[in-house]
Amino acid sequence: MNPAARVLLLGGTGEARALAAVLTGEQIPVISSLAGRVRNPRLPVGEVRVGGFGGVDGLADWLRDNEIRAVVDATHPFAAQITANAHAACTRTGVPLLRLARPAWQPGPDDRWFSVPDIGAAATAVAERGGRVFLTTGRQDAGAFAGISDAWFLIRVVDPPAGPLPPHRGILSSRGPYDLDGERALLAEHRIDVLVTKNSGGELTRAKLAAAADAGIDVVMVQRPPEPDDLARVDSVAAAADWVRGA
Structure with a gap:
């Protein structure tokens, strides 16, 4: 594995920005990708790209062309299309994929x-x-x-x-x-x-x-849309950073 190969972080969330800060601080090469749907988004530290990849085929090609060694999907829990595309593209290319998604809210006794x-x-x-x-x-x-x-x-x-x-x-x-x-x-x-x-x-x-x-x-x-059953998942930035270190 090329030690300079980058990690692709599919972002746009607070968790994605926090993970980018951790990885960049440890000198792990990372590029954050934003969909570009929000004007003036909060940008993470480090290298950033904005825009889509062109579906599964485009993302698979991009992973190969850019020597991506691992992908962390830290997009919004309702960004179902990019999650599905990332799963398909990583399965096709053999690039390890992790889903980082914050825990869902749970109702309390006073909630209606x-x-x-x-x-x-x-x-x-x-x-x-x-x-x-x-x-x-x-x-x-x-x-x-x-x-x-x-x-x-x-x-x-x-x-x-x-x-x-x-x-x-x-x-x-x-x-x-x-x-x-x-x-x-x-x-x-x-x-x-x-x-x-x-x-x-x-x-x-x-x-x-x-x-x-x-x-x-x-x-x-x-409620959240369904995601592929075989996705590796974590719900914290710390766990995602540990996974990247070992990927």
């Missing part, structure tokens, strides 16, 4: 969660409930709620959503982390009845769940 399998089911649940909805699923999913006219939406996004949107809405552009007091105040100010979110896990946006529980607000929780 209604779990749904996907964003379409979330839209159906909201259409049945109506009311005032705090939508925090990201700008790419806002269009799924565009046909709902019997509810008002507060749509919180990092970048402005494009495409069809619900007719009754307000847009809140902001980026976490969020604290409990701020989330409580937001829910009260907008008289929110229902929170819609994805089970992303992590601490960055967890406060909205605690605020909803305190206020007795229903939460429509979109």
Whole structure:
């Protein structure tokens, strides 16, 4: 194995940035790849590339051409397509692959969660409930709620959503982390009845769940998409760094 061969870190998450910092600090050659879907993203330390690879074939070719010795998929838990592509490309090329994904949130005794399998089911649940909805699923999913006219939406996004949107809405552009007091105040100010979110896990946006529980607000929780059964997985930066050292 070429000692200068790099590790490809599929990133865009806080865990990815933390892992890039650890590996770079240990002089392990690493290149972080971002999808480029967020304007002005938080960049990790070290070498960075932005943009897609061109599907499985393009990623497999890129791994070979760039002498990649290992891949860590530290993308968002809902980035199902890149996870599937990475699995297929690494299987094809024989490059070791690790999935780093933060643990999912778990409901507590005061939570009022209604779990749904996907964003379409979330839209159906909201259409049945109506009311005032705090939508925090990201700008790419806002269009799924565009046909709902019997509810008002507060749509919180990092970048402005494009495409069809619900007719009754307000847009809140902001980026976490969020604290409990701020989330409580937001829910009260907008008289929110229902929170819609994805089970992303992590601490960055967890406060909205605690605020909803305190206020007795229903939460429509979109569960994570399935991933390949044979993926090697860890849920901490420390475990991922140990794996890279031994790869």
